Every structure is written in structure tokens, then in C-alpha cells.
Amino acid sequence: ENTPAKRWGDYTDDTPDPSPHPDKPTHAFKSDVKVVEANLSEKMNDPNHVLYSAVDSFEDFNIKPDILKGILVQFKKPSRIQALTLPILLNSDTNLIAQSQSGTGKTLCFAICMLAAVNEEDPNPQALVLLPSLELAVQVASVIENLARFTQIKVFSILAGERLSRNDIKGQILVGTPGKVKELILRRTIDPKLIKLFVLDEADQMLDEGGIRDSTLAIREKLNEDTRVLLFSATFKDPDDSNDTEGEEKDKHVLEFASQVVPPPVKTILLKRDKLTLDEMKQFSVYCQDDSMKTRLIMEIFDTLEVGQSMIFVNKKDTAKELAEVLMEQNFTVAVIRGDLAPGERKQAMEEFRKGNSRVMVSTNAAARGIDIASVTHVINYDMPMRVFETKEYDYATYLHRIGRTARFGKPGYAINLYSHPGDKRMIEAFRDFYKTTITEVSADQIEQSI
Numbered sequence: 001e002n003t004p005a006k007r008w009g010d011y012t013d014d015t016p017d018p019s020p021h022p023d024k025p026t027h028a029f030k031s032d033v034k035v036v037e038a039n040l041s042e043k044m045n046d047p048n049h050v051l052y053s054a055v056d057s058f059e060d061f062n063i064k065p066d067i068l069k070g071i072l073v074q075f076k077k078p079s080r081i082q083a084l085t086l087p088i089l090l091n092s093d094t095n096l097i098a099q100s101q102s103g104t105g106k107t108l109c110f111a112i113c114m115l116a117a118v119n120e121e122d123p124n125p126q127a128l129v130l131l132p133s134l135e136l137a138v139q140v141a142s143v144i145e146n147l148a149r150f151t152q153i154k155v156f157s158i159l160a161g162e163r164l165s166r167n168d169i170k171g172q173i174l175v176g177t178p179g180k181v182k183e184l185i186l187r188r189t190i191d192p193k194l195i196k197l198f199v200l201d202e203a204d205q206m207l208d209e210g211g212i213r214d215s216t217l218a219i220r221e222k223l224n225e226d227t228r229v230l231l232f233s234a235t236f237k238d239p240d241d242s243n244d245t246e247g248e249e250k251d252k253h254v255l256e257f258a259s260q261v262v263p264p265p266v267k268t269i270l271l272k273r274d275k276l277t278l279d280e281m282k283q284f285s286v287y288c289q290d291d292s293m294k295t296r297l298i299m300e301i302f303d304t305l306e307v308g309q310s311m312i313f314v315n316k317k318d319t320a321k322e323l324a325e326v327l328m329e330q331n332f333t334v335a336v337i338r339g340d341l342a343p344g345e346r347k348q349a350m351e352e353f354r355k356g357n358s359r360v361m362v363s364t365n366a367a368a369r370g371i372d373i374a375s376v377t378h379v380i381n382y383d384m385p386m387r388v389f390e391t392k393e394y395d396y397a398t399y400l401h402r403i404g405r406t407a408r409f410g411k412p413g414y415a416i417n418l419y420s421h422p423g424d425k426r427m428i429e430a431f432r433d434f435y436k437t438t439i440t441e442v443s444a445d446q447i448e449q450s451i
């Protein structure tokens with residue numbers, strides 16, 4: 001087992017499929033889908049880079065040997081958020097609220113903590129992580145499984161639609177979405193009192209509103225009061241709060257809503273908004289007269305630019321369906337993710353995209369968060385993200401999450417915003433100003449030269 005550690009960023013298209021887990025090729029991609037070399041070690045050693053940390057190896061943390069082994073066969077140097085949180089996670093019982101940019105390695109932080117928290121000898125569920133979508137639950141379960149492969153720890157995914165009894169649940173670590181997990185706790189299939197560690201990934205969305213928030217809070221109520229709680233996200237801010245500038249005000253607001261689930265003592269790591277976009281990400285806006293021009297432009301982008309895989313975001317499920325059909329007619333391989341598809345169909349679409357069998361994914365916000373696919377080079381906003389359609393309320397957090405499907409862990413990426421209406425143009429400018437970033441306007445006929 002003395003092969004040198006490899007990082008995902010080290011793989012290029014001529015590297016054999018890394019599949020860290022023989023029967024679960026989580027990040028497999030077709031050889032014709034290019035993954036751009038990220039110059040990762042240079043970036044991770046540059047003090048000005050978001051991935052920089054002064055820690056050289058995961059061996060420097062207090063991690064049990066079997067878990068460490070699972071880390072070192074995949075990763076070498078910890079990223080900044082990992083170096084910041086792992087000492088707290090591994091050497092104390094402090095609760096944590098942690099924010100870090102998209103694609104900077106948050107999953108590993110809580111995954112390692114979950115593995116460290118459970119007793120391998122006890123087969124009962126002891127740690128629970130909740131995510132806002134089925135696709136993310138599948139992805140995170142596979143990340144934890146890959147890390148756990150030299151241990152006896154089992155990971156159990158609670159997927160929608162399955163009928164489960166207590167005996168079916170085999171694993172110290174549970175991964176699921178709130179609705180289904182709540183149901184299993186209420187039916188006493190899962191004993192909430194055995195859970196020592198409770199993690200919310202994409203925590204701001206989990207606590208934001210609606211059914212997802214209600215279920216998350218209902219689950220939290222059933223756990224022991226002193227269960228350790230960790231909240232992770234790239235965004236923690238409610239943009240509606242206009243008083244919320246930065247510093248103290250911001251902390252206060254975040255802690256207010258998080259305090260419902262996280263008891264003291266809690267350590268909070270937050271970022272200012274102007275630190276949230278990544279240097280490797282280039283953002284553009286392009287005016288298109290109407291939707292059909294948007295579609296034509298997308299095809300031109302695929303024909304002229306060097307696109308690995310791409311994700312196109314729309315606001316409505318009908319638009320997703322129609323756009324996918326048009327692209328398929330032109331022989332593009334397209335996967336579609338919409339909230340109204342059956343779980344099996346969504347799972348299959350995501351697998352096809354992950355394997356590289358589909359070059360394009362057309363999605364509603366269902367896939368806006370968390371999805372980690374190395375070969376996604378372009379994110380296209382066919383519709384700009386709105387929180388409330390009627391009032392055209394801007395969705396600042398979703399903008400950041402959507403574009404964060406590319407430029408992951410030091411890789412370059414492109415986000416292209418298409419707009420037809422002055423209102424959408426104003427929204428793009430609002431996102432630019434809010435995150436203090438640059439979104440370059442290019443004209444549709446200059447796209448090849450400009451991007």
C-alpha cells in the first residue's frame with residue numbers, strides 16, 4: 001500500500017480511471033472528456049490561494065490509522081478549510097458552523113469527523129448527515145465509503161422510496177435527505193437517541209424554509225440535546241437582510257437562525273461575501289434576443305469552445321424538458337434532472353453524466369448545489385436564478401451554487417449568463433455587485449474570441 005498519494009486534481013485525461021473503490025467508480029469520466037490539469041500543488045502552497053494551508057499532510061492531524069490510510073490513498077495535502085476545521089473536529093467536542101467556497105473540500109471535513117466519531121464495534125447508527133437532494137446524498141455516501149474502506153465502518157444511504165425496517169439499516173453512518181429520515185425516526189426504524197453526531201451539509205438551505213426546514217428541525221428535536229452538530233455551506237447569508245453588511249452584523253444573523261439547531265459551545269468560521277467567488281472562475285454575460293437565440297448560442301458554444309462537460313440551469317421543469325429535447329435532436333448527449341422525475345430516473349441521469357456518457361446536463365435548481373464532477377468546465381444560466389418568480393426576487397445564494405459546479409478545487413471554469421430582458425441584466429449586475437466580482441459582457445457573435 002505504499003503507492004504515492006494521488007489527488008483528484010492530479011488526474012488528466014490520459015490517467016486511468018482512478019476509481020478509488022473498485023465497485024463504485026464515483027468520479028469516473030470517459031477518456032474523451034478532458035479534465036484540465038489544475039497545477040494543484042502550486043496553488044495549495046500559495047498563501048494567497050483559497051486552497052492554501054500551512055499543513056503539509058493529513059498525517060499531521062490526530063486521525064486513527066485505518067481512517068488516515070483511506071485518506072492518504074486519495075489525498076495528500078489538506079485544503080484551507082480542512083486545516084482550519086479538522087483540529088477542532090478531531091480534538092474537541094465543539095459544535096461547528098463552517099463556511100468555505102464551492103469546491104474547496106468541505107465534504108472531507110465532516111466525513112473524516114463522522115468516521116472518527118463512531119465506534120466500529122457497535123453496529124448501530126451513530127452519526128447522521130442530511131443533504132438537500134438525493135443526488136448529493138448518493139455522492140456524499142460514496143465519498144465517506146471511499147474513506148472508510150480500510151475500516152469496518154459501514155455507511156448506509158437512506159434513499160427515497162425504499163421501505164425499511166430496523167434490521168435493514170446496517171451502518172454506523174447514515175446519509176439521507178430530511179423527509180425520508182424524519183419518517184424513519186418517527187416510525188422508530190432509526191433510534192435518534194443513538195446519534196452522537198449530526199451534520200447538515202448545505203446547511204443554509206436545510207434551514208431556509210418549507211418542508212425541508214420543517215423536517216430538519218423535527219429530526220433535530222428528536223436527537224439528544226447535547227448531540228454534536230456541524231453545519232457546512234458555501235453560503236450562510238440571507239440576502240433579504242439589507243442591514244447585513246459584514247462583520248458583526250453578519251455573524252449575528254447567521255448565529256440567530258443556526259442557534260435553533262446548534263447548542264453552545266460553537267465555533268463559527270465565516271467568509272465575507274467578496275471572498276466567495278473563485279479566481280479560477282471566469283464569469284460572462286451574453287445578450288440573446290429570445291429563448292431560441294439562447295438555444296442556438298448554447299449549440300455554438302459547444303461547437304466552438306473547448307467544453308468538457310457542461311451544466312445548463314433553467315428555472316422551470318418544462319423548460320428543462322424542452323431544451324433537452326432540442327439539444328438531443330442535434331445529437332448532443334443530454335442528461336436531465338428535474339424535481340418531478342422519479343428518484344430512479346434522477347439517479348440514472350446523474351450516473352450517466354458522472355460517467356461522461358452525457359456531455360450536457362440540463363437541470364433545474366435540483367442539481368444546483370454540491371454536485372462534484374471534475375470535468376464540468378462550463379455552467380450556463382439559461383434562466384437567471386430567482387427566489388420568487390412572481391416578484392422576480394434575486395436568488396443570490398443559488399447563483400453562487402450553480403456557478404460553483406465548475407472551477408472546483410483549483411480547476412479553471414466558465415460561467416455564462418444568458419439574458420434577454422433588462423430585468424435579467426439588472427439581476428446579473430446585482431450578483432456582480434453583491435459578490436464584488438467581475439462578470440464580463442460579451443456579444444453573441446464574438447463568443448469564440450471572447451471566452
Ligand code: ADP
Pocket residue numbers: 007008009075076077078079082100101102103104105106107108370372408409
Ligand atoms: P465542497 O463541499 O467544498 O464544495 P468537495 O468536498 O465536493 O467541495 O470537494 C471538491 C473536490 O475536491 C472533490 O472532488 C474532492 O475529492 C477534492 N478534494 C477535497 N479535498 C482535497 C484535498 N485535500 N486534496 C485534493 N483534492 C481534494
